[in-house]
Amino acid sequence: xxxxxxxxxxxxKFATHHAFGLRWHIPFExxxxxxxxxxxxxxxxxxxxELPAVAADPENQGRFSRISADGVIFKLEGVATFQxxxxxxxxxxxxxxxxxxxxxxxxMGAVAAFVLHQRGRLPxxxxxxxxxxxxxxxxxxxxxxxxxxxxxxxxxxxxxxxDDLASICLDGDVAPRVFPGVPLFKLWADSAxxxxxxxxxxxxxxxxxxxxIVPAAAGYQVADSLPLHTIYQLEVHxxxxxxxxxxxxxxxxHALLDHTWQNLTLKRMGLHRIHFQQLVSLANxxxxxxxxxxxxxxxTGVAQLMERLEADFQA
Numbered sequence: 637x638x639x640x641x642x643x644x645x646x647x648x649k650f651a652t653h654h655a656f657g658l659r660w661h662i663p664f665e666x667x668x669x670x671x672x673x674x675x676x677x678x679x680x681x682x683x684x685x686e687l688p689a690v691a692a693d694p695e696n697q698g699r700f701s702r703i704s705a706d707g708v709i710f711k712l713e714g715v716a717t718f719q720x721x722x723x724x725x726x727x728x729x730x731x732x733x734x735x736x737x738x739x740x741x742x743x744m745g746a747v748a749a750f751v752l753h754q755r756g757r758l759p760x761x762x763x764x765x766x767x768x769x770x771x772x773x774x775x776x777x778x779x780x781x782x783x784x785x786x787x788x789x790x791x792x793x794x795x796x797x798x799d800d801l802a803s804i805c806l807d808g809d810v811a812p813r814v815f816p817g818v819p820l821f822k823l824w825a826d827s828a829x830x831x832x833x834x835x836x837x838x839x840x841x842x843x844x845x846x847x848x849i850v851p852a853a854a855g856y857q858v859a860d861s862l863p864l865h866t867i868y869q870l871e872v873h874x875x876x877x878x879x880x881x882x883x884x885x886x887x888x889x890h891a892l893l894d895h896t897w898q899n900l901t902l903k904r905m906g907l908h909r910i911h912f913q914q915l916v917s918l919a920n921x922x923x924x925x926x927x928x929x930x931x932x933x934x935x936t937g938v939a940q941l942m943e944r945l946e947a948d949f950q951a
Contacts, residue, residue, distance in 0.1 A: 655669050655816070656748055656751075656798075656803035657815030658803075658815075659677065659680070660680045660681075661682060663682060663683065663684055666740060666743075668819065668851070669818060680751055681724065681725055681726070683727050684730070685727040685728070687718075687719055687729040690711040697900075700712075703901045704904060706721070708750050708905070712738070713731075714731060715731060715735050715739050717729040718742065718743075720747055720750040720751055721754075723751050723752070723753075723755035726751065745800060745801055746897070749898050752897075753905065753907055758896065759802065760802040760896060761777075761897050762776075762782060762798070762802040762895060763785065763798060763799045763800060764796075764797035764798050765789045765790065765795065766794060766797055769865045770811075770863040770866075771862040771863065772866050772867075772868065773797075773866070773867045774786065774870055775868070775891070776870035780872060783799055783827070784824075784827040784830070785870065785941065786799055788831055788938050788941075790821075795857060796819065796821070796852050796858070797816055797857070798817030798818075799822065801817055802817070803817065804864060804918070811863040811864070812917075812922060814862055815861045816859065816861070819857040820850060820851045823847065830938050838850060866923045866925060867892070867922055867924045867925070868925050869925070869927065871927065872929055873929070873931065874930075874931055876930055877930070878927065878928070878937070878941055880927055880944065881925065882926075887924075888919040889916065889919045893915055896911065927941070927944075
C-alpha cells in the first residue's frame, strides 16, 4: 500500500512517528510514539475533523459505531469520535473538554487495530518481549496478567516489543514477524507494588482507575520486527499450581481467534475470510502454549511464573 505524502495535508504541524511497523503523521503532541527521521512520507495520516453523530449499534454490543467494508466510525463518550478508512487515514473529532489521555490510548489501541486489519496485518490482544529465539507474546483477556508478565520480564532484562496490541505480519513462506508497538505499558496498582514500580509520579490511564502508564526505559524496546516464536495464552484457574499446556490443532486456532482485536467486526468489514486464512497460517507455524495460574495470590506468584517462563525460553 503506497505511503501518503505529508504535503497532501497542506500542513506543517504533523509530526512523524513509528509504531506497529507503520509511519504515522499525527497533528498533536504524542511523545509515546517513537519519532522517525523520514518525515516526507507516511503510511497512516491522522487528521482532526468534524465527524457525524454515531448511533448505538445492536450488532456491536450496543456501542456507538458504524462498521462496513468502506470504513469504521465509532464514538467513546467523553473522549472523541474516530473514523478509520482504508488503513491509511484516521479522522479524530475530540469532544469539548474530553479526556485527551484516553483519546491517545484509544488511538494506539482500538484505532491502530482497525488500521492493521485494513492493511492486512493481524492485530492480537497481546504483549511481548524479545528473546534470543525470537518474539514471545502473551495473549489473554483483560486482567489475566499480560502487562504484568511483560513488566516483570523487562525488569529481568528482556527488551519490550509491545503491550496490549501486537502487530503481526504474515507474508507468504516467510516466518511471521512482530513489529514494535508503543514504548509504554499499563499496570494496575497491585501489580506495580509487586514489581516495585513507583507510581506516585505516573499518569493514570483514567482519573478514576488505579491503573498507571509506565514508559519503557530507553534502550528497553526493540527497534525492528522479530520472528514470532511462541504465543502464551494466559488464563487463571482455582488450583494452587501454575500449569503449562502446549496447544494443538483446533485449540491453537481458537486461542488466536479469541484474542484477535475487534474479531466480532470482521465479517461486516469484509475481512473474515482473510482473517480465517491468517489464523490457519499462524496456527500452523507458531507454537502456542496455555498457561494457567492460580486465581488467588497473583501478586506473590509473579516470581514463580517468571521462573517457569524462563525455563521454557531455554528449553
